Amino acid sequence: MKRWMFVLAALVLPAVAQAQVHTLPDAPHLLVKGHAEGRYVPDRFTVDIQVTVIDPSPGKARVAVERHVLALFKSIDAHGAIKHLTRASSLSMSEATSYKDGEQVHKGTEVDRNVSVTFDSLKRLQGFISDLPASKEVLVQATRVGRSDQAQRMMTLRTQAIANSKVAARALAKAYGMQITGVYSISEVAPDFSYGVQAGSWDVGPTGSGNAPPPPPVGRGPALASMDVKAVPTALRTGTIELSQNMYAVYLIAPKN
Numbered sequence: 001m002k003r004w005m006f007v008l009a010a011l012v013l014p015a016v017a018q019a020q021v022h023t024l025p026d027a028p029h030l031l032v033k034g035h036a037e038g039r040y041v042p043d044r045f046t047v048d049i050q051v052t053v054i055d056p057s058p059g060k061a062r063v064a065v066e067r068h069v070l071a072l073f074k075s076i077d078a079h080g081a082i083k084h085l086t087r088a089s090s091l092s093m094s095e096a097t098s099y100k101d102g103e104q105v106h107k108g109t110e111v112d113r114n115v116s117v118t119f120d121s122l123k124r125l126q127g128f129i130s131d132l133p134a135s136k137e138v139l140v141q142a143t144r145v146g147r148s149d150q151a152q153r154m155m156t157l158r159t160q161a162i163a164n165s166k167v168a169a170r171a172l173a174k175a176y177g178m179q180i181t182g183v184y185s186i187s188e189v190a191p192d193f194s195y196g197v198q199a200g201s202w203d204v205g206p207t208g209s210g211n212a213p214p215p216p217p218v219g220r221g222p223a224l225a226s227m228d229v230k231a232v233p234t235a236l237r238t239g240t241i242e243l244s245q246n247m248y249a250v251y252l253i254a255p256k257n
Contacts, residue, residue: 025184030172030251033190034165036157037244042145045125045238046085046118049132050139054096058109062091065111068138076117079128085118114141120148126236145238157245162186165249173253184250 024031051068055061069088076086096110119125125143132138147153165186173180 034161034247036160039240044146048141056108061111089114161247178253182252186249
């Protein structure tokens with residue numbers, strides 16, 4: 001029996017796929033990717049800070065790091081950070097070395113701690129960064145933005161992506177004189193088939209609602225590169241964040257009666 005496979009955003013392929021990562025039914029079927037995306041205004045603003053001190057004395061280096069961290073904690077409280085989203089790592093100690101005339105030279109002991117702080121407004125983040133000490137031992141590693149309701153947003157996008165796959169499957173089946181008879185499987189993981197359609201190579205198809213916004217001009221990358229806090233501007237700006245979801249569905253099909 002011929003096996004007909006239809007792939008959204010690709011050609012309709014009559015294929016006898018033998019070596020497949022994911023098991024597919026022997027019956028005729030459609031393999032369809034549903035897609036949904038959205039842009040949202042962030043309401044969570046996070047800054048990652050690294051405290052690093054190098055000193056010939058391990059004890060002095062540790063004490064200096066702890067003093068910096070205690071000062072950070074006071075500033076964190078003063079600027080109204082979200083307490084349950086504030087995290088501080090344990091101490092990390094390692095040998096500090098440098099090279100001189102091609103030889104490795106011992107500089108002392110390096111002690112590190114990382115602190116991650118999240119605020120519910122950009123204004124609070126700006127105030128916190130403005131009050132950071134002008135010290136090479138306290139470095140801003142990156143800033144990030146997010147949504148407090150991101151899990152719920154992703155659930156909504158999954159529902160939209162599934163609806164998108166249904167619309168696409170019906171359209172493809174109709175175009176080739178077929179009808180949907182059932183759903184064999186649905187997954188967030190893209191399949192990998194011998195005929196060359198792999199995870200990451202699917203083109204984005206139309207969304208189920210038909211009115212998804214275009215991709216934002218700015219990606220979700222860090223807003224600031226690692227730098228000395230003295231160089232961090234207080235006039236920060238933020239745009240929108242993009243969330244997206246793909247769902248891969250296998251629909252069973254049969255010729256129309």
